[in-house]
Each structure stands twice: as C-alpha cells, then as structure tokens.
Amino acid sequence: MAEFHSKIKTIEWVDNYSKMVDQTLLPYEFKYVNITSGQAMFDAIRTMIVRGAPAIGVAGAHGVVLYAQEIEKENLPREDFINKLLEKADYMATSRPTAVNLMWAVKKQKDVIKNSESDIAGIVQELKQNAIMLENEDIAINKKIGDYGAQVVPKGATILTHCNAGGLATVGYGTALGVVRSAFANDPTIQVFADETRPRQQGARITTLELTMDGIPTTLITDGMCSYFMKKGMIDMVVVGADRIAANGDTANKIGTYTVAIAAKYHNIPFYVAAPLSTIDTSIKTGDEIVIEERSHEEVTHINGKIICSPDVNVINPGFDVTPHELIAGIITEKGILRADYNKSIAEAFR
C-alpha cells in the first residue's frame, strides 16, 4: 500500500514543469510524475492522473504555463505568441467538462496574458507566478473551509462522504475532508463512513487511504449501503465536495451524490457541500445547465482490466450528477456557510 500524508502537495510547479501524484496508481503505489508539455497535461487531466475539481484547476493553470514555454521557443512576434497561447489555453479548458475550477483557473491565466505589458519571457514568468499563487491559495482556502465546516460537526459525529474531496482532490488538505480534518483536530471521537464510489473507486482507493494515514477512523461501505446505515441511526451528517455549483445552489458532484442526498433528506440527516467559491458558476442559473461528462464504458464494464459483465450489454457512464439545492443544508465555503435562499447567499458571497 502506498504511503500518503495530508501534508503532501498533490500538485506543484517545480522550475519549468508540473509535478503531481499519479492518482491512477493509488492505493498500490504513491508515485510522482513530472508533466513537461501542454499536451501531456491535457492527457493527465483527461485520464485522471490528476483529478478533483480544485486540483484540476491548478493543473489547468500549470498546463497554460507549459504551453507558454513551448510557444516561447518558436520565436514568434509577441502578438502571434499571445494569440496562439490563448487558443491553447482554451483547448486546455476542454480536457474535462464538468469541474468549473478548470475553466476558472484557465481564465485567470488568460487574464494574465491579456493584461500583461511584458515581453514574451516576462509573460511566461507572470504565468508561473500566478500558477504558484493559485497553488498556495488553494491550501489556505481549504483550511478556512475546514474550520467553518467543523463548527457544524456534532460531537462524536459519524460523517458520511462520497468520492474523494480530500487532499488529493486539491493541492492539499481538502474540502469535504478538510472539514473532517478540522473537526478531528478538535474532536478525535468523530469518524467517517466512505462510499466506495463506483466506477472509479475514488472513495475506496483515495479517501480511505488519506484518512487512515491521518489516523482518522474510517469505515468503507459500498455505494448502495448508505440508506441502510442512515436508517440505523449510524450517520449524523453528510459532507461532499462539488465540481460545479449553479447560482441557485444546485450542485454537480461525483455520480451517486444525488442518491446520497435523497437518502439523507428522507432520514432527516443534514447534507452539506464543501467547496471554494471558485466552484460556483454564477453564469448559470440552475443545475440543468451543467454539462455532465460522459466517460468510457470500460470504467463500468471492467475492474482492474477484467470484464465483469456480458460483453454485449449496453452501458451508460455519466461521471457526475446534480443534487437539487433543496436537498442541501448548507454550502461550506471560505467565506462561511451559505444557506438557502442560495440565490441570495451566493450573490452575497461574491460581493
């Protein structure tokens, strides 16, 4: 089993390349890979070497720097350099469609390019500095989310989470698991139930690894078990991450989250979303406008390279679902916990 500690950086800019944990290898191997070209970053995001909305955002920002370094070598006139780089940035933003942090971070880099008054070498430097700033900011934001969230965790609570919204889904510390970490620091009697999260098993492969390495008591359950444990009174609250939140609070997160939210509502268990403001897309009114990523059928039909079903069966594999805002007790952000009416509280948070 791989060794992981929450103080580790999931993704980091080093000299002239991006260094990241290869999450496809977890939990067997904890290995860093160096991503040295723009196309390699696009592929790393698409194939989920790096995953989790905030980590994907930082990866996208790094990807723009990698493209800038490549285009710099072509010795183009400044205007042509800028136009080519802006095109590559737009391409980078298409590597995964649902997590809005990717588009958000790429836009931050595009703003640097458009507003810079420097020569080409200067623009590349400014892009690097901005990427490193986004990295550092991410950890600080997660700690704030964790501390706000810890205030609503009851003493000795059992917290259910879905997928992995932890240190490995961010630069470090985590959003939903940031709440768990901050709560555990105050109250070591809390514990976590982690959904395994089919089909990519982020809950089993990554969440259980992160939490047990930090000594946080964790129980792994399969996705279909949540209502069973809720009915038995064994779950006190749910905290999940988010990939995109609409202006009305509707929240896209890993497929299966919606089912957990419905079960929580039925059993009167508070269901919280923990996410930075960069996950909120105020340009869309409701979750109906969120593009849901369709992923390869093989993720469903195969486990560890082995087929687990009839080869002739039909398959559909949406990567995310949208939890309607009325099922959400609060959205835990770096600016505090937003409550319904979300149209108002979200607009307020951006003021």
Ligand code: MRU
């Ligand atoms: O497909 P993934 O693994 O990138 O999906 C991750 C999630 O759904 C997370 O819950 C979300 O990105 C929030 S991460 C802090």
